Each structure stands twice: as structure tokens, then as C-alpha cells.
Amino acid sequence: MRVLGVDPGLTRCGIGVVEGVAGRPLTMLGVGVVRTPPDGDLGSRLVAVEQGIEAWLDEHRPERVAVERVFSQHNVRTVMGTAQASAVAVLCASRRGIPVALHTPSEVKAAVTGSGRADKAQVGAMVTRLLRLAAMPKPADAADALALAICHIWRAPATSRLQQAEAAARAARPARLPGGGTTVRKVIP
Amino acid sequence: MRVLGVDPGLTRCGIGVVEGVAGRPLTMLGVGVVRTPPDGDLGSRLVAVEQGIEAWLDEHRPERVAVERVFSQHNVRTVMGTAQASAVAVLCASRRGIPVALHTPSEVKAAVTGSGRADKAQVGAMVTRLLRLAAMPKPADAADALALAICHIWRAPATSRLQQAEAAARAARPARLPGGGTTVRKVIP
Numbered sequence: 001m002r003v004l005g006v007d008p009g010l011t012r013c014g015i016g017v018v019e020g021v022a023g024r025p026l027t028m029l030g031v032g033v034v035r036t037p038p039d040g041d042l043g044s045r046l047v048a049v050e051q052g053i054e055a056w057l058d059e060h061r062p063e064r065v066a067v068e069r070v071f072s073q074h075n076v077r078t079v080m081g082t083a084q085a086s087a088v089a090v091l092c093a094s095r096r097g098i099p100v101a102l103h104t105p106s107e108v109k110a111a112v113t114g115s116g117r118a119d120k121a122q123v124g125a126m127v128t129r130l131l132r133l134a135a136m137p138k139p140a141d142a143a144d145a146l147a148l149a150i151c152h153i154w155r156a157p158a159t160s161r162l163q164q165a166e167a168a169a170r171a172a173r174p175a176r177l178p179g180g181g182t183t184v185r186k187v188i189p
Numbered sequence: 190m191r192v193l194g195v196d197p198g199l200t201r202c203g204i205g206v207v208e209g210v211a212g213r214p215l216t217m218l219g220v221g222v223v224r225t226p227p228d229g230d231l232g233s234r235l236v237a238v239e240q241g242i243e244a245w246l247d248e249h250r251p252e253r254v255a256v257e258r259v260f261s262q263h264n265v266r267t268v269m270g271t272a273q274a275s276a277v278a279v280l281c282a283s284r285r286g287i288p289v290a291l292h293t294p295s296e297v298k299a300a301v302t303g304s305g306r307a308d309k310a311q312v313g314a315m316v317t318r319l320l321r322l323a324a325m326p327k328p329a330d331a332a333d334a335l336a337l338a339i340c341h342i343w344r345a346p347a348t349s350r351l352q353q354a355e356a357a358a359r360a361a362r363p364a365r366l367p368g369g370g371t372t373v374r375k376v377i378p
Binding site: 041042043044046047050070079080083084085088090091093094095099100102 | 232235272273274289
């Protein structure tokens, strides 16, 4: 499976492409950052992010795109830019029919380091080791994008098993009554 | 001046097209809503919003696009969707080279009703009156999009005067010294 990870941002949008399957050594196919000038107007920055991501999709033709899920807990201004850059990434992939998965920062950290509260240095160190790189990818946004791609490859089998289990549970669930209640079957021994 | 206003949203994205100049009666050229299913995945919703906005831009060829500026004060989930839909609107316009202006909700309310704290009904009533419509545009997102376009047409001369004044002030400002200080001219009587 070839996955393009995106750590969304307007000033620095990290991109990392990883190929492999869970349980086997992974290969990095590319890593980089799409940058736009902080003093540029929003429109030209979004257009530059779109052009950058399109170029990466053209070059690597990933089967999946993994984007960091944005939360609003942090700095308001930063979060707006992140949400807008992530929208562009999701749009570019979906327009091509490439399935998009969103992973939270703690899911990504837990996947590559074993801890959902790992710091940037720890994530960077594990990405370097897992992809057998000579040096840690810089800046952190680039390393984070690779971590997202690794997370997606490793979580894919679990996600698929979960979806199967949910589908099986839906099929086995007792029929809902019109009033919104469910049929309850009491098992009398 | 022909302005396309966008009240961004993933479930309902309001669109309104208004033509005119400040100080003269305005004309509504079109109003509507781009809808996407709330249970759809983010990617296909963003693609649907893009296609909807592109269709409106194709049909009306506006000279300016006015989009509501998104704040993060409200409900977190809603704001993320709004930020993402607004990114798509800004992207579509900028890709065509159409200048984009962002107006805050209170700027829009103040422009059409005289009060930055006016409610939806008041905004809708004024939009109906100002555009000489037979009935209030529904839903509120559609009326808000028209209000954004009206706000932009009316604020344009003020914005332009402000920009001229700022440019004049910059030209008249004493030269900055390399150390970041400014030359101070003392006027001794």
C-alpha cells in the first residue's frame, strides 16, 4: 500500500510518502514541505497549497491519503489555517477518488512511539528508525507527515477488522421498533 | 460591481449574487444554497461544495467574492466544517483570479441593519427590502449570503478610501533607520 501523509498547515504543509504493509519493513518514497508566505493573502496561499499537493499526487500516485484530524483546542488563528489547509488536502485527494483517512495526533504518536503523548523529537526519532533513514527528516512537519503515513499503514488492518465487526454487529442487531425502541429478547433459563 | 457572497457551511452553503454600486438601488441576480449530506464523508462533501461554487461562478462571473470570516468562538465541530467550506470558496475564487474579501458577521449585520448585533430575522428583512424582493430568501444561509454581497458593495468605497489613506500615510512616514528606529523630527518653534 502506498500512502501519502499530510500534516496540514498554511505556512508549512508537511508531505510524506511511504510504501509497505503492516508487519514488514516500510519504504519512504518521498518527503517534503509545501510552504506559503505568512504575509500572503489567504486565497493565494490556498492556491499554492493546492498546486503543491497536486504535484505530490501526480508524482507518487498514492492509493490512500492520510491527513491529520484538526482539533480546535489550540491557538484559534493557527487552527483556522490548519483546518483550511487540511480541507484543500482532503479535496485534492477526493477529487481524484483517492480514499482519505483522518488520524488524530495522539493516534499517530501512539502508532509510531507506543505513547499518545510522545514529543516531536521522539516521533522524529522513531520515523527515522522505522524508515531506516540516515538522518531525521526536517522540519518536524515533514517527519509528522511520514508518521501519519506509517500510522495509516499500520492501522489499516485493525480499521478493516473493526469495520467488519461493526458490519457483523449491525447485521446481528435486533430490528428496531417504529417508536425508536428495540426488541428485547429475554433469555429465560 | 457584481459580487458573489458566500455564507460557508458543509451542510448548507449559502450563495447570493448582487449587482450594483454604493448609493444606488441594488439588484439580486441569484440566490441559493449548496447542500451536502451531513452523513457523507468529508472528502465527498468538500468535492460537492467545490462543484456547487464552481457552477455559481461559471453562471454569474462575479468581479468580487465576499466570504464570511470564520471565528472559532462557537461550537468546535461546526466551526471546523465552516472553516473547511470557506477554504473551498476562497480557493475556487482565487484560482480564477477573482479578488476575495472576508467580512465578519458583525460587519455584515452592521452594514445591512445598522447594528452589529442584529438577529437573523432583522438581516433577512433588510435584505428583502434592499433588494426589493417579494419574499424573504430562505433558508437564512441564503439571506446571509446576499447580506455579505451587499455589505461588500457598500464597504468597497470606504475600504478603497482607507487603503488610499494608508498608502498616503506610508509615503509621508519618516524613513526608518537600519536599527529599527525612526528619524524623529523635532519642530522647534
